[in-house]
Amino acid sequence: MNLNTVAPTECPAWQKLGAHAESWRGVHLRELFANDVARSVQFTAEAPGMRYDYSRQRIGAMTLRLLSHLAEERGLAEWRDALLSGKAVNSTEKRAAWHSALRSPNPPAEVRQTLERMRLLASRLREERKFKRVINLGTGGSDLGPRLLADALCDGTLDVRFAANVDPRDLARALDGAVPEETLFIIASKTFTTQETMANAGLARQWGARHFYAVSSNVEAARKFGASEVLPMWDWVGGRYSVWSAVGFAAMCAMGAAAFDQFLAGGRDIDEHFAAAPLEKNLPVLMALAGVWNTNFLDMRTHAVLPYSNALKLLPAYLQQLEMESNGKRVDREGRALDYATAPVLWGGEGTVSQHSFHQLLHQGTQTVPVDFIDVAEDAVLSANVQAQADALAYGTDDPALPPEKQYPGNRPSSILHVDKVTARNVGRLLALYEHKVFVQGVIWNVNSFDQWGVELGKQLATKILAKGK
DSSP, rough: OOOOOOOGGSSSSHHHHHHHHHHTTTTHHHHHHHTTTTTHHHHHHEEEEEEEEOSSSSOOOOHHHHHHHHHHHHHHHHHHHHHHHTOBBBBTTTTTTOOOGGGGGSSHHHHHHHHHHHHHHHHHHHHOOOSSSEEEEEOHHHHHHHHHHHHOOSOOOOOOOOEEOOOOOHHHHHHTTTTGGGGGEEEOOSOOOOOOOOOOHHHHHHHHHOEEEOSOOOHHHHHTTTEEEEEEOTTTTGGOOOTTTGHHHHHHHOOOOHHHHHHHHHHHHHHHHHHHSSSGGGGHHHHHHHIIIIIIOOOOEEEEEEEEEEGGGTHHHHEEEIIIIHHHOOOOSSSSSSSSOOOOEHHHHOOTTTGTTHHHHHSSSSOOOOEEEEEETTTTHHHHHHHHHHHHHOOOOOOSSSSSGOOOOOOEEEEEESSSSSOOOOOOOHHHHHHHHHOOOOOOOOTTTOOOOOHHHHHHHHHHHHHHHH
């Protein structure tokens, strides 16, 4: 592949954006809306089942044009085609990041066969009710994705729980009220050697567990441990992108095979939109470019995601891994140390609960934090709160009679992502949207979004420390 790995700072558009940013230092969103009645329409875009309103970002038409030029100069179209066609875009590990194939209408045979096996097993578990409790043992991508899906979309047919922490209290909570003969454990580990996961599997066995399934590429080790069923993992699917694969089996048990198929269809909707929509109307691209603008040119180094839906309360935790493990890098694809910012610190929480905690900092703190609001239209009260919070961040107050402690400076950027309701298809759309956003930002920053060497050193040191203590 002959893909662009030139430093973004060498791109003409990067230099122009730097100069352009200076003209935005004194511009207030209150004035932008007052002077442009069409702004709320001009700065919106749609994808299947979603509408993205970024009119409250500190962005103008020229900003968007320069950001689009930057994406073009970075070779985004070629990188996108390489990703979606299964080329080896993970350069340090020399393999593909082909998670989009997991939700393709015509997936590879191994994917199709695995999905059929998952549907059969999950349907049998849900119909027979032999097991009253299903417990997923995994960590990182083998936990966060299926946990989010199960929490958002569980229909109550099976009691599906999760344990990820090596702290035994985590497993103890998952086991509360369970009995061994009625409990099925799903051990999700690509190598079947993941420290936290195998420690919990060992504790489950000590508790008296008799029934194990596994999701792993190490079939021999899984069988030796006692797994009666082993579903595969593939090298071309990174952990944090794996919920669409057999790693999502626990979620399928919780929500049913038909709903899981809708989840896959939602991801496919966004794949097709990402592949075909022009840059200025492409939701993942627009979200990525807004983030680059805020991070690199307006010097905003954190980012909040606020889902106004209890069903999506685990979304910020899921996105923390997706974004910061993907793009939290200090060297580029050529191994050069970076002198520009990459992934901002991502955090967030469930609205309206978060309004009574950290929103104080968002509105009146000394740091400006860009926000993504997730608005679910079916709940009018929650939608009203989204609108109010976004407006308060953007416009603030301009009444000089108010005392200083009651003044809101405003001019704090946010976007609203609108969906009609929380469904399996919309959750699939949402997760795929953020996946592609992360990829686009990795292309802009010239980093490999699909390795995670930064997690290795601590694990190695912990192993050595434990060995010394024995």
